[in-house]
Amino acid sequence: MSELKLQGKIKVIGEEQKFDSGFRKLEFVITTNDQYPQDVKFDIVNDKIDDFKKYNQVGKDVEVSFNVRGNEYKGKYYVNLQAWKVWGIEDKESAPPPFKPEETTQEVETTDGLPF
DSSP states (O other), rough: OOOOEEEEEEEOOOOOOEESOOOEEEEEEEESSSSOEEEEEEEETHHHHHHHHHHTTTEEEEEEEEEEEEEEEEEEEEEEEEEEOOOOOOOHHHHHOOOOOOOOOOOOOOOSSSSO
């Protein structure tokens, strides 16, 4: 499956849920930037929760990379959008571009074989 991404503004960050098995889950909602904005709920789990809480808050513009998860329970089918990376859009845009060394075509003039 190809990588899925969605951009929007964080509308709601729910309470972290902890289960007896040690599994942790946090739900959050973003409002998309589309012509007809949609509120979309995502789950983020386990160790990714700590980074999410550290760098995100309600009102922040983000890009969410996620996977679609589906399951059946007692004859009903459910779909969850499981986020695995949440980037602040301004953080992504303000990051410096990767370093690319410039090629120089300037020739060095020498009189005695030394470049200085």
